[in-house]
Amino acid sequence: MTDETTPRVVAVNRGTEDAEGQGSGRGPQHDALEAWVGRWINEGHMIDDDGSPGVKIATSDVYEWAPGGFFLVHSAYGRIGEFDVGGTEIIGYDETSGAYRSHFFDSQGNVTVSRLVAEGDTWTYQGDTTRATVEFSDDHRVQTVLHERTDDGATYRPSMKVTLVKVG
Template sequence: MSGDDNTRAPRSENQRLNALVGRWRSQGRIAATAIDPAIRIAGSDTYEWLAGEHFLIHRVDVRMNEEHVEVIEMIGPYDPASRTYPMRSFDNHGNFVTMRASVDDEGVWTFAGETERATLVIAEDGDSMTAEWERTDNGSNWRHWMDMSFTRASSPSAIPRR
């Protein structure tokens, strides 16, 4: 990496990710299916900037019924060609998922991958958000998968920079 790479300013579009920065109490459920009951989800999500503000780090620490799930995700930087933010997540069960995030003029976020997609709506006051998730097995028939709600537990300024 050259010295120029270390001093490059983040894209201005990355500032839209600031709406996510902070600690969130998360709760929700995975929808019941014909063979599986609903699964309760509770825990926390934290979003913080990696130094340089090119990448947003998203950490998930939840219980899904009795199962503990941890995820680390890197979001960004903004890709002007696709007008999206690449997302790469890794969990404590060995799963790796790539998705792309986009945001519309009303501030509604869409996360899209090959088998999962979600719509995230941040409340006007910025203190809560909700997400509706869908999944597909064949790439064309999408089914409701999960509903999540998030309540801000701390302000962005309370997140220590590393």
């Protein structure tokens, strides 16, 4: 058996190199991200400490495939109460760890890294101090999301509840 290598792009930031085989391809774990793709209107509210609805949230969210079709780029613009907010998120499947990952860069200068777990139409984000449960419904045209936060790493409390409706 011969060791057949040919020049190809293994990673864009490395250029071309001699490598075996065809390289990695898209699989069902990438196809599962298709549920997110589209333009969404996001409305909801913060959740006050007593559990009652707080200030309103309204954003416009766009999820689209990055070049190559392995990662999603999510852009969000809107308001939480009187404050302009937004951010850019990159979501993808990490072949090495066998898990989905999210990197969210917000308009306040924060970076939040989360692990995502998909179980049917439910996706759960888990970060260091936040988590969110996303329930897809209506043939993936509606997302209902409960955001939670923790200050001690153990006790979570609801922080936001939003509904995203696909408009395109």
